[in-house]
Amino acid sequence: MKKLDVVVVGELNVDLILDQIQGFPELGKEKIATAMTLTLGSSSAIFASNLSSLGARVGFIGKLGVDVFGDLVLTSLKKRNVDIGQIIVQGATGTGATVAMNYDHQRAMLTYKGAMDELRLAEVRWDYVQTARHLHLSSYFLQSGIKPDCAALFKRAKDLGLSTSLDTNWDPDERWDPELYEIFPYVDIFLPNEDEAMLIATCKTVEAALDKLAQHVKTVVIKLGKSGALAKQQGKTCKSDGFKVAAVDAVGAGDSFDAGFIFKWLRGGDLNQCLHFGNMCGALSVTKAGGTAAFQSREQIAQDFENYFGYKEK
Template identity: 40%
Template structure:
């Protein structure tokens, strides 16, 4: 089985339409308290943030040709993000910089396997479907959307965007991420237009009203093409038609779980675009997600394809 893509007439394997923001990650076993209480953390790291960008970095690290469209300010954080993306081989020519705009930012208090997140939206929500022209879509094989609930300007036009993408021959994927409003509205209307749906366990169960991830996956699988449910240390399970499969997570020293689900998505979609079986896609996703937790931030420990395949073969 080939591990690399056959030549394609389209210049990009993936087009990612998403939010752009850095993360300030604070590590320590502390809990903030008001009343001017000062507490110390163990470390602080400014790094690449946003589910969409972390995914794009993971996909590029695996060797996929990735283009990105989103909006950011022509400010310190915006320039930092664009330079970091370009250094990782992501084509950012379609990114729209707003001269007087403010790039969003997330402050993450990381405490082992759990974390609290405060996000300043800035331009995170500003991208709309009308900003994504057909000639850009037509340059890619696959369209990926993440952070659905944060990208409020994109939401109304997303069904039509997915229809346009499909008419142009692209497959589509969606990672909803968490809904800050806990309403979970809008996702169900998109499932029929989504080829790969990539929720985590909490999101899948909230969308289906069950606490059983396997049942949630089966329910979602009846509404979309392929479902992969991320379950942290329990690995991942997927449904594709009548097939259900499971892949375990790797046992690695966990430093930071930020972006692990996005790295999983990158691995899963690499396999999906290769035409791999559901189980093998899940296994590569689990390898990529697990390995990404070895250092602080979502991108520093993302594996190359050779490294990921080495672990994949070892786990047979």
């Protein structure tokens, strides 16, 4: 039996989330936000933390600075029982941080990448990776240190017998590298949102993007926000509707969907079951401020699933 269910290779940062903002920022002017949350951020860390809270055994490979933000990240992941033994703490560069400004159901984000730029493939310990069943990477475009070697990372993971998943997240440069297609042969599950999927596939509709991407990846899952998710696997297309909840904060909703989908997939769920479970996790995430606040423990999650969605694990 493997020691870990999932090893995450990814970026680490904190999120400073501002809510109830009185107008949009303008140069030379000060605006007021009447609510603020400082919490664990980064797509990879939110995915790892919430996946662990669901009950998976999760380890993390990443890099942090020697600072209070790095301490917050380590404490938060450890509290959720994520193995942090392979997180490199170094003093050369500070820990990354994202300022998220929420406006109704939309948000603007500004990120200082910091140490998330510094992780290199040579720092990935393969004896650790092979203790896991599955490898996941998020925020491909933000991790410039390891990005050129992502195809090699995924190929080596496959050679070691791991299944793999990838969520690129948004490309701040909006180049949408065609080099991604060199990684796809080694990716089992690709998890973009609808905008990312259409831009990566250079298609004008979600359906066309799904069809094109499914020619390159075994399972393509496109997140549609509150409308749910659409997926294609071995020629079969599935759609699962989203859930209506009172939204507080959308930060981390897509990462929470990823965690739910992978959790159910590793337990043998079919495509419809994985989509349904992912949608519940994405919806649950938006009921609290921050990407991990709604995922405190297995018991709390199970109770919220029953209360919000009438769902009980069999």
